[in-house]
Amino acid sequence: MKNPFDFYHPATVLCYFLFVIPLSIVLFHPVFASVSFLCAAVASLVTAGLKKTGAAMKLCLILSAVIILFNTVFNDNGATVWFRFSGRQILLEGFLYGLCSALVLGSVVLWFTCYTAAVDSDRFLYLFGGIFPNAALLISMTFSQTRIIYSKAAQIDDAQKGLYAQTAKGLRKRILLAGRKISALLDWALEDSIETADSMHSRGYATGKRTKMKFYFFSRRDIAFAIPAFALFALSLVFIARGYADFNYYPFADTIGFSPVQSAAYAVYLLLLMFPLFAAIRESVTWRLSRSEI
Amino acid sequence: MAFVSVRNLNFAYADGSPALSDVNLTAEKGEFVLICGPSGCGKTSLLKMMKPGLQPRGKTSGSIEFDGRPLNEYGPREAAQSIGIILQNPDSQTVCDSVRSELAFGLESIETPLTVMSKRISETVSYFGIEKLYLKKTAELSGGEKQLVILAAIIAMRPSLLLLDEPSSQLDPVAARQFYDILTRTNRELGITVLVSEHRITDIYAFADKVALMDKGRIVFKDTPGKAAAWAVSGNSESLEALLPVPSALSSYLIQRAVRSSQPPQTSTLPFTVKDAKTLFEGFARERLGVSTDNSDMRGDSYREERQKAVELKNVSYRFSKYDRAVLDSLWLDINYGEILAIVGGNGVGKTTLLRLTAGLIKPSVGRIGITRPSARIAYLPQNPQCMFSYDTVGENLLAAAGEKIGSTALSSGLDICGRVLNNEDAARAAETMTLDGLLEKHPYDISFGEMQRAAIAMLLIRQPDILLMDEPSRGLDHQAKTALSAILRCFRNEKKAVVFVTHDIEFAAEYADSCAMLFDGKIYFRAEPHDFFSGNMCYTTAAHRIAGSVFPNAVTLKDVMELWEKNEKKS
Structure with missing residues (x-):
């Protein structure tokens, strides 16, 4: 539903x-x-x-x-x-x-x-984007970046495990390896963010005032x-x-x-709290009605 | 006056390395121009020079005019609106969290009024037929879908020039074809001028109005696709000849045989589609081959060998979570020593999951994965080569992978490896075979995607694995690098090691694998020697088989066709 x-x-x-x-x-x-x-x-x-x-x-x-x-x-x-x-x-x-x-x-x-x-x-974001367009864009980007960084971290972990797991024995080496993973993640994220910036500028970002689409x-x-x-x-x-x-x-x-x-x-x-249910019922009823009129 | 004209353009990067020399290129309004050349020939630099805001820093001379005015006279907003650019990496190009915000991003940036914006977005989404993606989050999209959304977002801004820098290099062939279908449609129906650079050109070669061949920073030839193909095979440039689509290569071979000389054919144009090449081939076959063709078995002898099992997957099932349906479902598969196994199949059938299971990175939900020799070293090449690099130069990464040290020692000894003799013989050999010369001292992110892929593969090879697992190894590689890779894989196979790769690249699987397996519906549906695997298929097969299959049903690769042709021609 x-x-x-x-x-x-x-x-x-x-x-x-x-x-x-x-x-x-x-x-x-x-x-x-x-x-x-x-x-x-x-x-x-x-x-x-x-x-x-x-x-x-x-x-x-x-x-x-x-x-x-x-x-x-x-x-x-x-x-x-x-x-x-x-x-x-x-x-x-x-x-x-x-x-x-x-x-x-x-x-x-x-x-x-x-x-x-x-x-x-x-x-x-849509609610507050009209008031603070740049902040809203920043938050939207942060959301998408967080997802991307998670997936990158997982991929790096996989790859480095495959490469160095057998040699990384002992605490010191494991810590060094963890440091390497973080540095790899930063490198990758920074590199990609340069391209993201390119992509933004090529689509006119920061060329003046922005408008906000209404969805x-x-x-x-x-x-x-x-x-x-x-x-x-x-x-x-x-x-x-x-x-x-x-x-x-x-x-x-x-x-x-x-x-x-x-x-x-x-x-x-009770009535106040039943509104979500009313909304759901309303949707299915209007749907049924609209069908039966045909 | 041409719509876009680049005149005597020279460019050198800030460190003095020349990228473009004396480039002249024009494009008429509505023209589709394909710029092709091997990795690192200057395609990217040329395209970025044409987009204000992305121009690389360095020394420039020459002029670029766009729509009758010098490019540097365009204001930032006007340039952003009228020239669109699409880069290689779909992930880093998406800016927003949701698809609709992504579509609106460019329009919002150039201060499009709300009513116009709604109209543009709705019309573009409908034209592209991506309504199903509209309400999704960008993170949920595949690479191909992301590229489509970015293309739509740019088209919504109504550009008159579209620049694309290897837009399909990180997509699988199915997604790439879909992307190009839409791109060519926008070019034909909307009259947008398109300049696209590619080194994997089979899909779009036929759509180009003009092909510019580029090598070492110069445009060496430009004309229609047929003429460009003919020019490339007539001995002018080996590296460009290798780039040619299979139909042109095969036709060129036939014509060469026909004139019975060792000279390259002196034709002005060559067919470049399967359809035209098939007509040509069948015509020649009727004329020059006997009635009964010798259709000897093209399978090598190796497939009959008894092989020792390396990994056994027994009744393996895997699901991502309790609520998902199983990606792999009661799958049985043997991986053998001394065999190159290619696993093919569509998108999202679980090819990557299968590799990760075998590599021991995830555990099966049901079933068992048995490694016959517990001491066997397993190496795994992930889909994105970026995640392999944790040191600052390619050389240091190779050294670290060589395995003597992790951490500071590798860093200090890494400094004196550059260009000169590596202190580790294996590292040097891997670098040499993967043609990494000149890349060793560079940062992994300063080299192209194809070069990165090569460096990543070299890192795995140094570790001298017994079982080599690779996810899309040929992605982003040009012909030369593919040949190098396949030579190494064969070497491995001959040393009785196990090689498994999953791929979308049918031509690559057909040419280099000893055994192909089709993953479908969570199971291995079919496994056979490549000739048995691909012959008789109409859709899921190689271009060479599509062209020559009616005459030589056993031929799958270009090499097979040539070999059979030679045999039969002598007889008649």
Whole structure:
């Protein structure tokens, strides 16, 4: 499946993540944290795909296990004794806090997985390239050079291994050989960069002012995404300011409220975080509709 | 007044070494001019002299005029826009991270307005048919694709003159042909004047309107391709004769036989395409050969020999990561001592992976690689010769490879090797056979790609390996260096060492290998002696076989054809 954020202007996408990620980091309310985690998982699935989400989930599981275990065993802030284990009081609040922290951390990992899939270096640069064209070009070149240098280093390593591996015994010789490899890499990279500079100059680089090509266009779709997202974000902020996202863990954990206003706060937050899924659904629905009209 | 005119151009580098002497060259608007000559004949210098901003530093005299005005009157921006240049190395020429930014780079630099830019980029991408590459990252592209993108990026700037310096020397033949197809199309359909220098000319010789033969900094002859070919074979220049495409070489041989004299043929023009040479050959064959042709077995005797196994690859599979499909899949292959094995196959079939596995640089995912003699020395030539050099001069690199020392000792003793007798006999011999004279004291990056390749091969030979693995050894080599290389490989083979190379160069494999193996779909599909391997193929075969195959089905190389012709002609 195609990343649904590909259909939007990078600015829209970046704004959305600027709304969502900070909220996910600060909201420790169990319901908010759970909502954020679930939505992040869904968003990561529809944008980054199964493979990357799976890898992120693995990371989440390991981190969660550590955090939950650590909090359950060592967190002494609570007041409710859950059970005793080899003379140590294990507190329910500590466990609960660990669980929510794990959810928050997991959701942040997943949101970032989603972010890297939706805003790649090209899009990021595109956003700032209009303001700083030369800096943007420099960063773009750095990205491509980094890849090239990695591949060169690997090739040099191969070749030098083939040539000198049998003679390079002993620490001193191995260090000398490593030094040779680095010098070979520098030589090669510098030599190539001269040709890169030639290629740039031959295409008119540094002959005066530059313009910037536009690859993305702000469309109606972006407005339909940005306005409701912003409204929901503002509403969430209002709820948060009014204390609907507060939750005390110590000494006794609060009970989770479901009053109408509280539920509305949950709903607004849920809606905001479901936007990646909505975008994905919107794409497949418009596609189906466009097919069925034929 | 010609569109481009170079008059009495002399150029010497800052250190005094002359690069061009008294060069005169003109090109009309829309002309396709091919400049050919052996490595180091001054082609690159000539082309760079024509591009303001890239002109090498040194002493210049003479004049270059472009579109009616002296070149030095052009402002930097005007010159950047109207004269495009493409260099050898696709990797170092790409500037940006993504293909579309690369396409926009030149247009942005000359301050093209946004609307014009969108129009130019979209029209060029569509014309080139590279829509599939448009959204990719440049790092994901192959060398051939990168060259295409750079060509497109330059064409989008609407130049009226295009200079290309051996643009295909680092591409495999399939990618090179694709590149030239598009280049010739831009020349024919857009009327852009093209000046291209090459030493591997088989693919484009037929497209040129004019061929300029260059040797030692001079243009020795310039005329139509047919006349240039005829001039080169009539004994005027051996080094240029060796450059000729196979069809011309074969035709020249036939005509020579026809006049039954040892004199070179006195024709003014020679065919240079397979089609024309085939017509000529078949005509001659009907006239001069008997009805029953002697089609003796052209295979040497060596292929029947019993050989000792050097490396056995048993049921080898390899995948780059868990998620990729296997590049090599249950592959079985024996590498023998006393045999030159050529592994051929298309792009991305895993030829390089196969070599790296054999060299022990990576481990197979499944299967076993058995080295029969554990003490055997394995040497590996990677695809890019650049990664072989870790010392400052070619000589020092050779010395270090000779192996007595690594580090400071080699550096100090390396200083007095230059030009004079090397203190190591093996190093001297390898340098001599690979014609590295005069290169020993140079930095590896100051010599041409072909020379670099030769130096890298010499470094491997010094190590006296028992098993020699080479990735595209003939890439970037001119005819002379190829002949030198093949002589060395034969030497190795005769000393009962194992030689394996992977290549795209069918002619090279056909002429010099004892055994050819076709790698396809992760397996060795077919392995045979070159004559069995290439005869009967229509597409995947040598030019000589395409021309003469209908008469001599067993002939694969130019030499085979000549030999058979001689035999049959005597009979009739």
